[in-house]
Amino acid sequence: MKECGAVNICLKSPQRGLQRGTGVKKWHLLHTALTRLQGSFAVAWALFWRHVASEMEKDKKTKQVKREKREAGSGGGTPGRVSKKVKSRGVKKSQGGDETYGEKEVKQEQVESSEFQVDDAARLQLGSKEEPADEDFVQEKRGKKRKRQKEDESGKGTSCSSEKAAAVKKKKRTDISAEAKTDKKKNEGKLKMPKKEESEKSVTKKKTKEEIEAARTLKRKLKEEEEQQRWRWWEEEKYEAGIKWKFLEHKGPYFPPEYNPLPENLNFYYNGEKLKLGLRAEEVALYFAQMLDHEYTTREVFRNNFFKDWRKEMTLEERMLITDLEKCDFGEYHNFHKQKVEERKNRTKEEKQVLKEANQKITDEYGFCMLDHHRERIGNFKIEPPGLFRGRGDHPKQGLLKKRIRPEDVIINCSKESHVPEPPAGHQWKEVRHDNTVTWLASWTDNVQGATKYVMLNANSKLKGEKDWEKYEVARQLKSRVDGIRAQYKDDLKSKQMGTRQRAVALYFIDKLALRAGNEKEEGETADTVGCCSLRVEHIMLHDSLDGEKCVVEFDFLGKDCIRYYNKVPVTKRVFKNLKLFMENKQPGDDLFDRLNIEGRKEQLTLAKAELKKAKKEAKGNSDTKLQFVVEKKKKAMQRCEEQLLKMEVQATDREENKEIALSTSKLNYLDPRISVAWCKNMEVQLDKIYNKTQRDKFAWAIHMTEKDFEF
DNA sequence: GCCGGAACTTAGGATGCTTAGC
DNA sequence: GCTAAGCATCCTAAGTTCCGGC
Numbered sequence: 001m002k003e004c005g006a007v008n009i010c011l012k013s014p015q016r017g018l019q020r021g022t023g024v025k026k027w028h029l030l031h032t033a034l035t036r037l038q039g040s041f042a043v044a045w046a047l048f049w050r051h052v053a054s055e056m057e058k059d060k061k062t063k064q065v066k067r068e069k070r071e072a073g074s075g076g077g078t079p080g081r082v083s084k085k086v087k088s089r090g091v092k093k094s095q096g097g098d099e100t101y102g103e104k105e106v107k108q109e110q111v112e113s114s115e116f117q118v119d120d121a122a123r124l125q126l127g128s129k130e131e132p133a134d135e136d137f138v139q140e141k142r143g144k145k146r147k148r149q150k151e152d153e154s155g156k157g158t159s160c161s162s163e164k165a166a167a168v169k170k171k172k173r174t175d176i177s178a179e180a181k182t183d184k185k186k187n188e189g190k191l192k193m194p195k196k197e198e199s200e201k202s203v204t205k206k207k208t209k210e211e212i213e214a215a216r217t218l219k220r221k222l223k224e225e226e227e228q229q230r231w232r233w234w235e236e237e238k239y240e241a242g243i244k245w246k247f248l249e250h251k252g253p254y255f256p257p258e259y260n261p262l263p264e265n266l267n268f269y270y271n272g273e274k275l276k277l278g279l280r281a282e283e284v285a286l287y288f289a290q291m292l293d294h295e296y297t298t299r300e301v302f303r304n305n306f307f308k309d310w311r312k313e314m315t316l317e318e319r320m321l322i323t324d325l326e327k328c329d330f331g332e333y334h335n336f337h338k339q340k341v342e343e344r345k346n347r348t349k350e351e352k353q354v355l356k357e358a359n360q361k362i363t364d365e366y367g368f369c370m371l372d373h374h375r376e377r378i379g380n381f382k383i384e385p386p387g388l389f390r391g392r393g394d395h396p397k398q399g400l401l402k403k404r405i406r407p408e409d410v411i412i413n414c415s416k417e418s419h420v421p422e423p424p425a426g427h428q429w430k431e432v433r434h435d436n437t438v439t440w441l442a443s444w445t446d447n448v449q450g451a452t453k454y455v456m457l458n459a460n461s462k463l464k465g466e467k468d469w470e471k472y473e474v475a476r477q478l479k480s481r482v483d484g485i486r487a488q489y490k491d492d493l494k495s496k497q498m499g500t501r502q503r504a505v506a507l508y509f510i511d512k513l514a515l516r517a518g519n520e521k522e523e524g525e526t527a528d529t530v531g532c533c534s535l536r537v538e539h540i541m542l543h544d545s546l547d548g549e550k551c552v553v554e555f556d557f558l559g560k561d562c563i564r565y566y567n568k569v570p571v572t573k574r575v576f577k578n579l580k581l582f583m584e585n586k587q588p589g590d591d592l593f594d595r596l597n598i599e600g601r602k603e604q605l606t607l608a609k610a611e612l613k614k615a616k617k618e619a620k621g622n623s624d625t626k627l628q629f630v631v632e633k634k635k636k637a638m639q640r641c642e643e644q645l646l647k648m649e650v651q652a653t654d655r656e657e658n659k660e661i662a663l664s665t666s667k668l669n670y671l672d673p674r675i676s677v678a679w680c681k682n683m684e685v686q687l688d689k690i691y692n693k694t695q696r697d698k699f700a701w702a703i704h705m706t707e708k709d710f711e712f
Numbered sequence: 713g714c715c716g717g718a719a720c721t722t723a724g725g726a727t728g729c730t731t732a733g734c
Numbered sequence: 735g736c737t738a739a740g741c742a743t744c745c746t747a748a749g750t751t752c753c754g755g756c
């Protein structure tokens with residue numbers, strides 16, 4: 001590891017931020033770790049442990065409910081039964097709790113006390129001090145969050161929209177399930193089990209105490225065996241730098257089944273006329289038909305891309321005839337697909353079991369490899385099946401055909417002395433390599449993005465675990481250097497060199513807001529997303545004062561996966577002054593922020609509705625085509641407003657929901673598992689309260705090596 | 713030092729299974 | 735017994751960083 005004090009970052013252009021360079025890379029390694037582990041740490045950590053506290057609280061409640069049930073007896077109704085939603089709300093927000101328990105206050109205290117312990121424990125583990133300047137920042141942020149919660153409770157502000165959006169989502173789901181229900185009812189005659197069988201089933205369901213105990217013992221035994229068999233690679237000596245393995249043997253990737261032609265009686269229609277498609281065109285048409293329920297197929301880019309690629313798969317005759325996607329009717333293909341999905345859903349237990357066993361067989365054969373004479377699980381041993389590319393957001397390539405991968409496209413990587421996997425009959429591999437400086441087992445090039453796709457090991461493998469361990473070790477080292485980095489960028493904020501100042505401001509944002517670094521991207525190849533270093537002038541707005549705060553920066557941009565980042569952040573005077581300077585004589589960009597205003601859209605919609613009403617009134621009883629045209633125009637304008645509002649509301653909901661997603665992401669990728677393990681050992685909390693089986697496997701190295709006294 | 717490709721890690725969405733609540 | 739919510743897992747898109755060649 002190089003000295004991270006020597007921050008060496010080059011700049012490309014003032015508004016486009018940092019460019020790649022060796023110094024940047026070294027610094028990024030450290031700084032990404034810093035931002036993920038320190039910048040967002042407090043929030044992620046507090047949220048995470050609040051979740052743990054919530055789980056523990058839930059556990060307590062469940063036990064109490066059971067106790068109450070026992071006490072009340074079986075004939076006494078369900079006194080202890082409480083809505084799950086109410087329960088979790090009571091714990092999570094520590095307010096408006098569950099009155100049925102009649103101990104709201106006691107619980108409030110318990111929750112507050114566990115939250116206090118959690119935050120306190122986190123502070124102890126981190127051993128970090130807050131800088132005076134940061135203190136203001138953090139306190140204000142916290143204050144805002146509380147305010148927002150209050151708004152949520154009263155049904156005002158963003159939560160209102162979020163709830164509406166959630167309701168829309170829910171409605172969509174309900175509609176789908178209602179549809180499914182109808183279909184299910186239709187099938188009921190066929191599928192419903194005879195009554196006798198049902199009653200027999202319920203009898204067999206009941207297990208005796210002995211059986212339950214035997215099952216428990218077996219589970220315990222299996223767990224112990226698994227533990228004994230676990231490869232304790234962390235207790236072994238590491239290989240020399242760059243060497244990933246000494247021996248690697250596997251069966252090669254598993255290829256998806258070949259295309260199965262549709263039944264003869266299924267038809268595709270073009271311009272109302274029945275048309276029999278050739279196999280290639282039919283296959284690609286089916287990919288589109290399968291997605292008809294998805295919003296993707298309504299997007300212009302998706303439709304155009306699909307149509308362009310679909311025509312490439314057609315015969316000359318088909319291509320001459322099919323020239324307009326609007327005239328294509330995939331209805332029968334779509335219904336066929338829906339029917340298949342429904343059939344899948346309605347499979348009997350036995351059918352499911354047969355399928356499960358067949359899948360297990362495939363996994364047993366292709367899903368494992370021998371790595372240095374240890375059996376390791378492969379993460380993605382299946383070759384990605386063909387289909388239509390589902391790029392996120394406004395991806396310019398969405399809808400393009402992802403072609404079928406053949407063995408001739410695949411490079412195999414294994415040991416020279418291993419048994420080289422056999423390609424499927426009649427095929428051969430593109431290449432067989434013996435490169436032990438890489439971790440992949442097979443690779444191919446994806447035709448849509450030109451990117452290399454890899455077959456790699458599972459998260460619980462040595463190769464992945466070792467990397468994870470290294471990552472957290474880097475973060476650990478950063479602890480002693482972070483003060484120096486901060487001091488340097490603070491100093492650089494007043495540098496005479498514009499480039500240095502910009503770097504300092506970028507660092508300031510990454511440190512305070514945990515933004516992604518933001519690399520350059522090829523225009524037209526991917527959606528227009530940015531990170532900190534690739535922010536454009538249009539993505540920020542400066543406010544001398546806002547909501548009683550001075551020097552506020554308003555961020556609004558699309559980040560990774562086209563997830564919108566919107567934040568208003570008070571910054572130091574120097575940062576603010578620098579930003580003003582950086583924006584001088586540059587194009588301000590679009591009026592993005594005006595149009596994004598959640599109340600503004602509503603006003604627009606009200607206006608559009610009023611105008612439509614007026615136009616209708618004027619056109620009533622008048623056959624003038626001009627007036628009818630105006631009505632149509634106003635109607636479309638109103639629909640557009642409605643769609644835009646809905647889109648924004650859904651985005652707002654997604655932002656709220658993403659908080660939960662971000663929490664699990666933090667747990668899996670950013671929080672050093674040794675901290676969590678040590679905390680559990682100290683607090684005598686079972687590890688399975690915070691990590692599920694997969695996560696315990698992934699972090700086996702941390703679980704085994706961490707003692708109570710571990711310090712980050 | 714720059715550039716581009718390779719080699720990774722991170723993370724959203726789909727799907728299927730399980731469980732709580734009615 | 736039914737349903738919805740929660741959860742786990744799989745799949746793969748979308749990022750970041752490394753590294754070798756010029």
